[in-house]
Amino acid sequence: MPRLESISRPGRTKRRFALLMFVAALGWSGWLAHLHIAGRATPLDYLEAAATDLRMRLAGPRMPPKDVAIxxxxxxxxxxxxxxxxxxxxxxxxxxxxxxxxxxxxxxxxxxxxxxxxxxxxxxxxxxxxxxxxxxxxxxxxxxxxxxxxxxxxxxxxxxxxxxxxxxxxxxxxxxxxxxxxxxxxxxxxxxxxxxxxxxxxxxxxxxxxxxxxxxxxxxxxxxxxxxxxxxxxxxxxxxxxxxxxxxxxxxxxxxxxxxxxxxxxxxxxxxxxxxxxxxxxxxxxxxxxxxxxxxxxxxxxxxxGDGLVRDARVRRLDGVAAGILAGAAVLLIALAPPLPAAILVLLLLAAWFALGTVAFSQGIWMSAALPLAAAGLPTLLCAVARQTLDRRQGLRLARSEQALRRLQPAALAERLAWDPTYLAAPLTREIPVLFIDLTGFTGQSERLGPVRTRALLKTFHDLVDETASSHKGLVVNFMGDGAMVVFGALDPDPAKAENAVRAASDLIVRTRDWIARDPELAGAGRALDVRIGAHSGPAILSRLGSDTNQQVTATGDTVNVASRLLAVASEAKARLAVSADLLTAAGIVEPAGLFDERRTASIRGRSQPIAVWLTREPARLP
Known part of the structure; x- marks a missing residue:
């Protein structure tokens, strides 16, 4: 795809705005310069009179020539x-x-x-x-x-x-x-x-x-x-x-x-x-x-x-050129630069011109003070007002865009990226619990319910998963149809992440079962519609996956694969929850037998060594 995609709309808008204001400033300053060069009387003459008197006072009295007497x-x-x-x-x-x-x-x-x-x-x-x-x-x-x-x-x-x-x-x-x-x-x-x-x-x-x-x-x-x-x-x-x-x-x-x-x-x-x-x-x-x-x-x-002032057509043309340059530079600064530095630079430019004119006046060259100030002043003021309006509109647009984009990421992750845009720019390896949840039997139900009702039910299920995970400091990194992947301790190190993951898994079972029971259209599905969870803890790679312009924050590695495979283990055992012994040990549960129905040694595809898994059909009764 052409690189045009990398040019942001706000950037194009700002450049177009700057160009428009630049052309308007040149037109305004050009008109004033034309009147000045032609010697036409304008209201600027009052400002010029005051500025000329000020320059005379700054330059001070001079020694008159000795060959003239009164x-x-x-x-x-x-x-x-x-x-x-x-x-x-x-x-x-x-x-x-x-x-x-x-x-x-x-x-x-x-x-x-x-x-x-x-x-x-x-x-x-x-x-x-x-x-x-x-x-x-x-x-x-x-x-x-x-x-x-x-x-x-x-x-x-x-x-x-x-x-x-x-x-x-x-x-x-x-x-x-x-x-x-x-x-x-x-x-x-x-x-x-x-x-x-x-x-x-x-x-x-x-x-x-x-x-x-x-x-x-x-x-x-x-x-x-x-x-x-x-x-x-x-x-x-x-x-x-x-x-x-x-x-x-x-x-x-x-x-x-x-x-x-x-x-x-x-x-x-x-x-x-x-x-x-x-x-x-x-x-x-x-x-x-x-x-x-x-x-x-x-x-x-x-x-x-010959000790008088020089103000001829050449000096007036110089005034006109200076007016155009100052006006153009001022509006470009206001249109493109940050507001406060731009305002300071514009004031410095105008002050520098007045200082230059004062020095020139002391040397006998009468350069206009009012023309460049007026040529730059009005466009700069209008540009500042227009810039403020444009920035406000862009701010509202960006706020709406940010709000929409935040919905595409977990709230905690969105907040982290907002204040730390470089988060996970480089992959990070960390010991984290990973939890996969799947709404079993939902495919058959979706054929019966139709696409509109199916989407509404999935939305309710996803909200339930997100709320439950967030309440236990978990992060839903991916929704996969009628399933989801949740990680714990991904944003910052958390010593209670394993315990939070086990409690979140138990709560997800209870809340999903209650939701199915309450919904009239799902209540008749019986055992055909249920929830299964696979959970494991170990080293995982946290990173951004995707292209330069389309990225997703996720977790990868063996720990993620094992947690996903545990869903199949739970399905084979007719259990709702399959938790690795590694996760329970990390959670400080040293006696899982009183909390789970059975222990199995499961072979995981892609792994040479089997792992110990604890299964339960009812929510784990955690202390």
Whole structure:
């Protein structure tokens, strides 16, 4: 027969279940990976935001580059001016003061959208701006649902008034926030009504490098530096720390001369508001009220030094591959491995990925934490629930199967094999009593009774034999039609096994005779239906007989043959019980003459020497 028979149904079911869950996990993770690679917004963005903040805190603040500085329009200068915004005359003085230090570039994060009350102040501001390479702020209005290839499309752009705007370049100061409202990116370009509008930080970095930026797919080149970008030419933001981590000088102190203006020489200077109520603030991992000017300065530093985060299409594809691998591995573990080790291994896998992502983040590579966790989490949970359901069903099926199989073996033997499956894997020789019982005359009765009633009567007889043998610690190893074979002391050594065998033989005679007398259909059979027993004690071989896939525990050897032949001796003597003297001696019965009817010396076929046998027609009267 093909070896296919050796493959268990539970094993096939488990493998099919694992394959199904594996395919489902790959499908789920593939769909999530597609959304991630395409940059689609999903509920996972909230989890990613929390994980990114955690990674930033774990990595800790960093030393900012020294070639970027902030001039803060702080509370002091706002107090002197009597409110915000400060006058354009003061702004012109501030820019002229900074220009005297010859900075590499000046970025002014202040919107000049309306004509001032004093036109000469606007002209003075424009004149001051012409003394230094400068970039002015512009603001775009976006429809969040509108983009072209990931590039945001502005519905309107608010630029400086012409008088001031003509004196400098302009750039958008918009930031891109995540689902939690934390600024994560700067869109370096946007579609506008007159073409493409560059971002404030891109203009400033290019002006500082004295090189026009070159945007290609997934990156921007500014002079010799190449910065890898996220989808839609978005620059990932990684704040250096809490507010004022980037060197910050007070505008009031510069105008007073109490701050060294020379500290701004050959640096990129960013002017912006930090005054309470006078600036846009954002929550970051390091500071819940980070001024927007510091985030813009951070973006400029990333472009000029290349020390920002790398999260481009290649990193996103790596995230997708990792999501598929983790999801597939997790469900295979849950589906195939033992539950507790599998759960521990899955948790270790996910923890290892998060740890790897944290280390990579500290080195400037932004790998997704949420995508692999979500890709593996839901399939793993569903797989665990399905596995539990499947295991419960298989457990019930196995319990029913075990219950059915136990009926094919004596209860004591079934219990022994349950906790010791190797029992009798190797044959064992042991001194044991063996008892054969035969229901004589039953063949003729079965012709009269018919098959259905015959089976019912045999079932009753077998129950009687099994109950009687078990009550005397015997083991029915085989039912043979209207007969049975019983052994004693087979499972474990028992010093009372011989006595138990003699008592069991006597009880079997009494109980079988009473059963025949009580049954209406058997009572009329008279002496035609009776019971005979042959019993002997000696060395026997306990073993498993049969093939690798179909085995039976039994006893073999000379002792078994003698016990079987004693049935014939009992039949010839018209006795119900034939017991060898060896068994009676082993049972401690030294005077059998008072218990049995007669003693004979019987020749056993296949044996050279006869044996002594005690016979009785009535049950032995044991003390």
């Amino acid at each position: 001039v803060a329009i702080d509370d002091e200068i706002v107090r002197r001016e009597g409110g915000f915004p400060i006058s354009r005359t003061t702004m012109a003085r501030l820019i002229e003061t900074i220009a005297a230090a010859h900075p590499r570039a000046l970025a002014v994060d202040v919107l000049f959208l309306e004509d001032g009350r004093q036109p000469e102040a606007d002209h003075a501001l424009a004149a001051a701006l012409r003394k230094v390479p400068a970039v002015l702020a512009a603001a775009a209005v976006f429809d969040e649902a509108t983009n072209e290839g990931g590039i945001p499309v502005a519905t309107a752009v608010h630029r400086p008034i012409p008088v001031i705007g003509a004196a400098a370049l302009t750039g958008l100061v918009n930031l891109s926030e995540d689902a939690a409202g934390v600024p994560r990116h700067l869109p370096l370009v946007a579609r506008a009504d007159n073409g493409v509008a560059a971002h404030f930080v891109l203009r400033t970095a290019a002006l500082a490098a004295r090189s026009d930026p070159v945007l290609t797919e997934g990156q921007v080149r500014i002079g010799p530096a190449v910065i890898r970008l996220d989808l839609g030419y978005h620059l990932p933001l990684r704040p250096y720390g809490p507010r004022r981590t980037i060197q910050t000088l007070s505008a009031a102190a510069l105008l007073d001369g109490t701050a060294p203006v020379a500290a701004l020489a050959d640096r990129v200077v960013v002017i912006g508001a930090t005054a309470l109520g006078g600036s846009d603030t954002f929550a970051t991992a390091f500071d819940p009220v980070m001024p927007g000017v510091e985030l813009l300065a951070t973006g400029i530093a990333h472009l000029t030094t």
